[in-house]
Amino acid sequence: MYCLYDREExxxxxxxxxxxxxxxxxxxxxxxxxxxxxxxxxxxxxxxxTIQAFQMGExxxxxxLMKEVRKYANxxxxxxxxxxxxxxxxxxxxxxxxxxxxxxCYQVPDMEVSVLDQCFRELRRFGRLKGEVLVLATxxxxxxxxxxxxxxxxxxPALKQICRQMLLDELPHIIFQGQTLGRLGFGRCxxxxxxxxxxSVIAATWxxxxxxxxxxxYNLTSYAKECLGYLKQMxxxxxxxx
Ligand SMILES: [Fe+2]
Ligand SMILES: [Fe+2]
Numbered sequence: 001m002y003c004l005y006d007r008e009e010x011x012x013x014x015x016x017x018x019x020x021x022x023x024x025x026x027x028x029x030x031x032x033x034x035x036x037x038x039x040x041x042x043x044x045x046x047x048x049x050t051i052q053a054f055q056m057g058e059x060x061x062x063x064x065l066m067k068e069v070r071k072y073a074n075x076x077x078x079x080x081x082x083x084x085x086x087x088x089x090x091x092x093x094x095x096x097x098x099x100x101x102x103x104x105c106y107q108v109p110d111m112e113v114s115v116l117d118q119c120f121r122e123l124r125r126f127g128r129l130k131g132e133v134l135v136l137a138t139x140x141x142x143x144x145x146x147x148x149x150x151x152x153x154x155x156x157p158a159l160k161q162i163c164r165q166m167l168l169d170e171l172p173h174i175i176f177q178g179q180t181l182g183r184l185g186f187g188r189c190x191x192x193x194x195x196x197x198x199x200s201v202i203a204a205t206w207x208x209x210x211x212x213x214x215x216x217x218y219n220l221t222s223y224a225k226e227c228l229g230y231l232k233q234m235x236x237x238x239x240x241x242x
Contacts, residue, residue: 004237005233043154046153050208050209055110066082070082084176095166137178143170144167145226148216179237181234
């Protein structure tokens, strides 16, 4: 698990975040698919369903999220956050593009329906901006372990490049969401909800992700420990801002 407190983004202002997302957009990854190995049937069965599900999750248009962001900005006058969130959604959509390129390389089609993705989308609608950001961050924390495992699963140069980029982007996202939760108010009640949600999501994602996670060196205990460890760090960031 990486330490979030040591990262420079921990002291970012909204203006710094805006620059961070704009700079990232100037330097998007161009994965190199020229040395991809043939995959065995077992590897394909392990990899593709989860990559399809994450590719779907990362391609959200963020319409409902941006409605809540707009309401928050109208209340607080924080227009920079609106701009940050537009760039943030764009960055997430790039993650979807990388995964789509990987799937295309093996002629694997997009997934039309993902039960897991549908659950996350429904959950996010419950609790205005704070609920949206909390569920989003929970999914991003799961993604950190998943992409780390995925990179270690197969000897694929492109997948390793993509997963490394995901980690580079997602670690700051957790700090960004933590700071937002802090501004929205993050107390003991929110902490209990966040831990309960994380534990439920760990349990619900273990079955569909377990083959990749096990191949990547995790077991249920280490997966849960890492997710809860990132959550604890994010909650400390939120509480420092509250
Ligand atoms: Fe992402
Ligand atoms: Fe993210």
